[in-house]
Amino acid sequence: MKNTMNLFISAFVFCALTTGCMENTLNTPTSFKVKSADVNEHLLYPQTVKSKVVDSYFDEKVADPYRWLEDDLSQETANWVNAQNTVTANYLAQIPYRDSIKKRLSTLWNYEKVSAPFKEGEYTYFYKNDGLQNQFVLYQQKENGKADVFLDPNQFSEDGSTSLSYVSFSKDGSLAAYAISEGGSDWRKIFIIDVETKKQLEAPLENIKFSAISWYKNEGIYYSSYEKPKGSELSAKTDQHRLFYHKLGQVQKDDLVIYGDTPQQKHRYVVGRVTKDDRYLLINGAMSTSGNDLYLKDLTKPNSPLMTLRNNFDADTDLIDSEGDTLYFVTNLNAPNKKVVVVDATSPGSEHWQDLIPETEHVLSISKAGGFFFTEYMVDGISKVYQYDYEGNKVRTLALPGVGNTSSIQGREDDKTLYYSFNNYKTPPTIYSYNPENGLSEVYKKSGSTFNSDAFESKQVFFKSKDGTSVPMIITYKKGVALNGKNPTLLYAYGGFNTSLTPRYRPIDAVWMELGGIYAVANIRGGGEYGKKWHHAGIQFNKQNVFDDFIAAAEYLIAEKYTSSDYLAINGVSNGGLLVGAVMTQRPDLMQVAIPAVGVLDMLRYHKFTSGAGWAYDYGTSEQSKEMFEYLKDYSPLHNVKDGVNYPATMITTADHDDRVVPAHSFKFAAELQAKQGSHDPVLIRIETNAGHGAGIPVAKTIDLYADIYSFILFNMGMTTLEQ
Template sequence: NKRIVSVAAQHPEPKNWVDLIPETKYVLAPSTASGYIFAHYMVDAVSQVKQYDFTGRLIREIKLPGLGTASGFGGKIEDKTVYYTFSNYTTPPSIYALNPEKGESTLYKKPAIDFNSDAYESKQVFYTSKDSTKIPMIITYKKGTVLNGNNPTILYGYGGFNISLTPSFSIANAVWFEQGGVYAVPNLRGGGEYGEAWHLAGTKMNKQNVFDDFIAAAEYLITNKYTSSKFLAIRGGSNGGLLVGATMTQRPDLMQVALPAVGVMDMLRYHTFTAGAGWAYDYGTADDSKEMFEYILAYSPVQNVKEGVKYPATLVTTGDHDDRVVPAHSFKFAAQLQAKQKGNNPVLIRIETNAGHGAGTPVSKTIEQYADIFGFTLYNMGYNELPKKY
């Protein structure tokens, strides 16, 4: 998880290294400014910043504006002010000025966005997964929200490739909050929130851990009355699309709406398409061994859609020119669901033309996409008109 060492330049061999800032169980990202070292840690998926002098003496922990993500803290040795950016689910990226001698921060600049951050709050909770592993989750909602099980809720996840889901602001999420929506993000195994061991705990023949973590997050939200199955949607993209596909085929009773985006849905064949072979480090492949084939087959979304099961209302989204996760994954999954779905929950596929995996989507297209996604979600939760706007 990284550490900072000191060593004489004349004798730089590892045997001569002396810990200046020792390794901890949290991932370290250091920077320097104003004659100090700023050690940025990711603690339970949120930022913690400690200030040291060049002898390794702890000066202070920097008091951040809240529970969120901070970056920056770099500058020249003679600088009298250190600047950093802070953001979370309710706070647009804002620049703060830090006095390094006093440890005091003041707001330097914030974007002009028509959104009242003070009306909303985020809460971090910890829940236990199927194997009793403790998983952090941040839940964001309007202040004063009544926990009665009737709040439209989106549970978003990823859980793979050592990618950490840290708090960040999204205009689309702000729109969801203004409709009275709850937004929950668990930090699943497979990500990088607790280092490489956490990542490996969600890869290859440990991949089911990721789905179990996500299912347990949904159960926590329901048990604690943030929402209920009738008002729960699950969402994720790319590897997160796989997460949604696996979760909804394993526990179709758990949610009302499923929103898999550009997902890896045919896990038996993913490595034979475009960039797929490069993902084998996380997934393994069906060609590796009989055991790996059987393990992947047990969760691959395309192969696990069953005849006569009532699946949630599902909106599959993809781009017809996606050369990272080819749209055939989404096509096959949607076709399987449409052929085998029991009951009246709709299964639709939304195909953006002349579009890829999502990067570089213009604002106009993003607005259209989220209008469809949120409209589909709320309608299938029983809303015939938008909830009251706050």
């Protein structure tokens, strides 16, 4: 199984964990305005110097007074970060129940968590976390033998901030290549080891970014990276991705560039993948986060030319599997909801593709295992899974244990037992074994959680957005909650990059709901819940639809008495941080608290940092046209903070090693809000040190983060204590 760490850890981060059920509830004040007035009125922010930087866009002048905060190498920026963190830490320390929430989060996390097993060569592998370990440990076991530690990323660094981000085994399982991330950075190092002895075979490959690892026989690996940028490696633009072949025993500087070394082959993202029989190399190139071209190289013939399958970016196409000269792809070419096609590798152009599993009215995700394909269709954001053979015949529908989300069923083609997990917003994940021959599922491992799912309910609703579009939302809360408009409610969404939010259990959400809070997730436009049409309805000149959907979700929750503006908090991460920033500046009256996390907040300059230029498919750029510049400026959170407006209590979260959405976005937005806030509601920024955009964040840091977020939200909703 390839990329097993990514598969399991993403399942853990988004859907695993909890134990116990907390009896604490929120002690709602009878008079809302008693809240944290004294603390907020006496809050003093660090002074942020303004510079006289002005940019010209199509003859319009735009000031950027906090441009100096973009320099992550300067001592001035470091001093500002330290000063802001001091103010934030002192504020949070005054919240009386912050330690209680942290303790509860720690308790929920502290039990053994084990992944489904997978086979590579002579060994079976699985991931395990004893409870509060910062990173999952990869174990290795022979049949009926003792399980031994194979890779323990907790030993990679003292503070647990170095994570294991990717593991790839050679075809016979005798060698392994694994990538690590230090401090949460997107830059990686790749180590190659012998699985029997665990001995490192050569010096690590360095400066790897946005790369897969694909083995060719036992001779070497294909990987991708950029030239190391001049200046700051955390913020400097990376633009031309290249595919390399590394032969074992060869020094990295001599690695062969396979693709991307010429202006004609310039792509921002390039990935290479070798078919399971080592016959073909598939090269996938993209200029943005949507659409790719595709090339094929015959590895059985020395110096064979690249054959073109697709040479434009109007569709997303990825290899699923191969059988000799037969290639299987999943694509949205002429199929916005995706379909499976098959083609002969000797004539691989898209004009020769034949439909194998046609497009349906629902969005397709696909995996392979046990000699079958497994198609997962998203029906209003909820999983429906079917099994197909390699002739395109439907074998059966998987009988899932309820309404929710399954992990992908993946494995080797000769595996007789497969595994998947199932969960939803109120149900911790259970791992099931699955027999692909008879379709029977059995519980393989139940969650160690004692979270009482029966005490909570989760319902899907549909609300109308500003233009009349019907949008789904799932609302989860304790049974018996009175719909009186006074329930602290956390509204979350993403709304971009064709990314779908499916029901997934998280311990951090469980704590919120145990406290009596309502958790709502809106499947707004810009995502992929209804295919490309849903995505395109929320990009570029349609981006305002995304914000309108989120506003309508909040208005629905208020109208139906789940909450009111005094008890509503909004949260989003990355592109979702942009969502929160835009909505809180457009409708500051709508919510009491805003938590924009690692957000894209400067829409005029986002494309000038790291890989930001690749997001232009969704956003457009300020240099694209006057119309696009004006559209971006009209909603860019940084450029729409007005002097004297009463903005909600805000805690911006970011990290000093975030080299995907650079922290300068958050720095500048915080400075602007602090300078112009019209009320005593606080504007804080929490800057995590030695952490990145989110991948591989240690458990200890995650617990600290959400203890701070929930404490800040409740304190600014007027919650004085947590009653037992």
